[in-house]
Amino acid sequence: MSKRRAVVGPGCSAVRSAIEKLEDRSLLAGNVLVQLGNTASVKGDGLDNAIEISLGSTPDEVVFRGLNGTTVNGSANPFVATVAGGLGSLNVNLGSGNDLVVVTNLSEATDSWPVASDPQNADDLVVGGDLSITSGKGDDVVLLRHVEIAGALKVNTGSEKDIIVAESVTAGSVSISTGSGNDQVLGRVLSVTGTASISTGSGADAVGVYNSNLHDKNRLSLGGDNDAAWIESNVVQDISLSGGSGSNELTEDFAGHNTVSGAAKVSKVDEHLELTAAVHFGYEDEIGPDFWGELTPAFLLSEVGRQQAPINIVTADLIDVTLPDIDVTYVPNTNVAFVHNGHTVQVNLPAGNSIEVDGDTYDLLQFHFHTTSENLVDGQGFPLEFHLVHRDAAGNLLVLGVFIEEGAENAAFDELIANLPNNTGTPSTVIPGPFNPEDLLPVDRDYYAYNGSLTTPPASERVSFAIFQTPIELSAAQIAAITTAIGGHNARPVQPVNDRQIFV
Ligand SMILES: [Zn+2]
Structure with missing residues (x-):
């Protein structure tokens, strides 16, 4: 298959031109490479708050590369790629800097009201191949919502504090690995037909998997330092949970709060966490709204959600x-x-x-x-x-x-x-x-x-x-x-x- 590529370097007009080309569906028969420069070239272009790219229904491959220094915090403008319709595969390679990647269905971004009546399937983004996100240094946030992936979901983050949220995601297999730093991973309403593997590196990491259906052999391995894993209300086949060095904690009564049809093997877990339902939050001090997202991975959306209330x-x-x-x-x-x-x-x-x-x-x-x-x-x-x-x-x-x-x-x-x-x-x-x-x-x-x-x-x-x-x-x-x-x-x-x- 011949690959047609539009290569765009840093610079304001070049970025705008790349987006125009992406919106021109005649370009989308092959593969498109968009190479962006640093934050300044994006922000300086008046592209406030978000860059939105919509693809048609033909299978395409899009690579985002080199988002150096794209920041999430404060008034900075996050990079948001919104992809709709069928995709062949999606690869996002982030550079250093604090990056934000949101991959979701388009209807969510366009905000019909009230929300669509089928929250699971009707308007999911469909990816025919793999969805792969790799990031370098920096505090990165990866938010995947309402995505159906025929192939593999692969998320690989580098050093420093990364947050990965996959919610209402269907995939052939899932592989999430985080580097050093205190990372947080939330999987919620996942359906995985093949293997699911989450492994965290060094740092005090927190992993939560809830309301998910994991059909094959699954592995969760926590790296060094004191890690915590909340695994509740899932249907799993075989599961192997292994804490690394440090004092690791796992949801109390693991077997009692998940439906396990095969073997559950738990090793190197020292203590037990209270169930998510019992995690105490409030409105003041260290359990107040600024910290809800840190109390358990189950609450991560309060920190990284894009459609939060009130307003x-x-x-x-x-x-x-x-x-x-x-x-x-x-x-x-x-x-x-x-x-x-x-x-x-x-x-x-x-x-x-x-x-x-x-x-x-x-x-x-x-x-x-x-x-x-x-x-x-x-x-x-x-x-x-x-x-x-x-x-x-x-x-x-x-x-x-x-x-x-x-x-x-x-x-x-x-x-x-x-x-x-x-x-x-x-x-x-x-x-x-x-x-x-x-x-x-x-x-x-x-x-x-x-x-x-x-x-x-x-x-x-x-x-x-x-x-x-x-x-x-x-x-x-x-x-x-x-x-x-x-x-x-x-x-x-x-x-x-x-x-x-x-x-x-
Ligand atoms: Zn209320």
């Missing part, structure tokens, strides 16, 4: 569209459970309360409160915000958000406030009812819409947010009662919007 809604930047109506069918409920779960006060609803959005029915599971509000509007917060959490039959989450401002007393909240639980002795109560949650909503149902995440760990993404534009009013005493019951500040700070669109 600051900037009204000047909103995309004005005709959003679907939210048809609320909540009913009067009796003997409703009201609990303090350690983070907030939460009303758990029985079946029978639902909304319909865009032809899809979502059941109301629970609602809970944040003080102060988590989402902001033009930088302004509210004393309280409550979130009504819904789920459809496919498992998609949709959260309705309601801002609460101080004003007139609101009788619809009387029974709820009379039965508030707390974290100082009364962790659960019952609202006798009949209690209809619809009475708590504003009359005007216009809303802001965006794709976000859970605002508490594990900060899972693909959560559709609809925030009512009109706040409701509660009296100062009513607000104080709810705030006191919560027992302290429980609002996650706003997160970067990145390349998302916010609709109105």
Whole structure:
């Protein structure tokens, strides 16, 4: 097969020209090599925040090479390659410097709202061959989401602190190896037909594998120093787990929290980790929002996710569209459970309360409160915000958000406030009812819409947010009662919007 290559060196116009060529599908019959220079040549070109490359459905090979010094932190512009349609294979070679690679499906980047009804398959990026990412020095972040790889997924990172997240990824085989430095690897909702191998080098590394299906012989080997591995809720065939030198920890009761059909061999593991579900997070100090991503690999998305909630809604930047109506069918409920779960006060609803959005029915599971509000509007917060959490039959989450401002007393909240639980002795109560949650909503149902995440760990993404534009009013005493019951500040700070669109 002949290989046609467009080689582009560093320099502003050359980079732009390379992207134009990539968008010209006539070039994509063969293989394309894009060779970028250092960060300055990319950032200086006015290519704010992201470079997006979309490929058609023909099998192609794309190589990104030489991203020296591309930085992730602060206001620097990460390099984001968004690839859609069928690919032959994808190779990304990163140079030194702190690099960010995001490989995901295009629909996620274009932000339809609410999110697609099939979270697993419908719009995955398909790679016909291998997907290989190799990086040099620097703190690199590799984020793979909703990708189906017919061949092998190979990730090989160099020295320093690297983070690798593979979520909703199907692959023929998986091989992830990290170099020195304190690395973190998260595999979540993986399906691997062949072997899966994760090996970490020296440094205190953390590895998490959850909700995954590993069909063949699997190996996890941790390198030197004190490493930790959370392996929970997976279906595995044979598995071999080996800690290196140092004091290594593994999920407590490994066999009890995974389904192992073959042999499980565990060696050089000294201690046991508490299950992820028991990992304690909070809003202050070393368990506060800035550190959630470090508490366990299961929480990594709170650190490296690209569609995190809450956000600051900037009204000047909103995309004005005709959003679907939210048809609320909540009913009067009796003997409703009201609990303090350690983070907030939460009303758990029985079946029978639902909304319909865009032809899809979502059941109301629970609602809970944040003080102060988590989402902001033009930088302004509210004393309280409550979130009504819904789920459809496919498992998609949709959260309705309601801002609460101080004003007139609101009788619809009387029974709820009379039965508030707390974290100082009364962790659960019952609202006798009949209690209809619809009475708590504003009359005007216009809303802001965006794709976000859970605002508490594990900060899972693909959560559709609809925030009512009109706040409701509660009296100062009513607000104080709810705030006191919560027992302290429980609002996650706003997160970067990145390349998302916010609709109105
Ligand atoms: Zn919430």
